[in-house]
Amino acid sequence: MYKIIKKRQLNPTVTMMDIYAPMVAAKAEPGQFIILRVDEEGERIPLTVAGYDREAGTVKIIFQIVGATTNSLNQKAEGEYIQDFAGPLGMATKVAGLKKVCIVGGGVGCAIALPVAQRLHDMGCEVHSIIGFRSKDLVILEEKFAAASEKLAVMTDDGSHGRQGVVTAPLKELIESGEKYDEVITIGPLIMMKFVVETTRPHGIPTTVSMNPIMIDGTGMCGGCRLTVGGQTKFACVDGPDFNGFEVDFDEAMSRGAMYRDFERHAYEESCNLFSKGVN
Helix, strand or coil: CEEEEEEEEEECCEEEEEEECHHHHHHCCCCCEEEEECCCCCCCEEEEEEEEECCCCEEEEEEECCCHHHHHHHCCCCCCEECEEEEEECCCCCCCCCCEEEEEEEHHHHHHHHHHHHHHHHCCCEEEEEEEECCHHHCCCHHHHHHCCCEEEEEECCCCCCEECCCHHHHHHHHHCCCCCCEEEEECCHHHHHHHHHHHHHHCCCEEEECCCCCCCCCCCCCCCEEEECCEEEEHHHHCCEEEHHHECHHHHHHHHCCCHHHHHHHHHHHHHHHHCCCC
16 A cells, blocks of 8 residues: 655646655656556556655656546545555656757646656756646646746647747747757647657657557556557557657557547546545
C-alpha cells in the first residue's frame, strides 16, 4: 500500500498527488511513468512521473479526471492509501548534450513537460517553453514553467489568459526569428504534437514527442500501446514513451486512441453515480 502524502486540486479537472514510494523515487527520471491500482478491484493505469523527492521518498503524479479509475483516485484524501504503484517504467527523456531547447506542452501534458524543462534548466540549458490550454480556468504550473524557462509563452484557445491561439503560433515565430534549437520536445494531445512536428519539419529541427497510448501491463506483453514509428511497430511502454516525431504515424495513433472513448465515458458516468449515492 502506498500513502498519499499530499493532494492538491490544480484546476476543476486536474489533481496533483505526492505518493510515498521510496523505491520508485530513488530511480525515477523525467519522462518515465508508473502504473497504479487504486484498490484490489481496480484497473491498472499509467501515469507519467511529474516529479520526485528522493530524500522524502515521494513521487508526484498529476492526473486529469477522465474515467472511472481517475475519478476513484480523485476520491482519495491525504493520509489514505492506494493499492499498487509500480515503476519507474519506460525510458527517461534524453537530455545529455542539449544546449538550447524549446518545450511545447498542451493541457495536462504540461505536467509531463515540466520535469523535463526543470532538468534541462538545472543542466544549464537555455529553455524556451510554450504551454497551451483551452481557457484560463485550466491553466496549470505556469509559475513553475516561468522559473525553469528563459522565455515562456502561455496560450489559451479563448484568449482568457496569455495569448489567444495555438501553441504552434509562437513556436513558428521563434523559429522564424532566428532561434536555433538543438531540439523541440512536445508533450500533449496527439493532434497538437502532430502539428508541432509539421511546424518543425521544414526547418529540420529534431523533434521528440511523448506518446501515451492505452497501456495495461507496462512491459510490452499486452500490445495495447503499440505504435507505428518509422514503418515499424513499437511499444510505448518499453521503447518509449519518447519517439522521433518525424517518424510517428499520428493518424493511426489517433484512430487507436479513440477506440475506448465511449467505454471510458460510460465507466466514468457509472462511477460518478455510485459516489453520488454514497457507494464505495
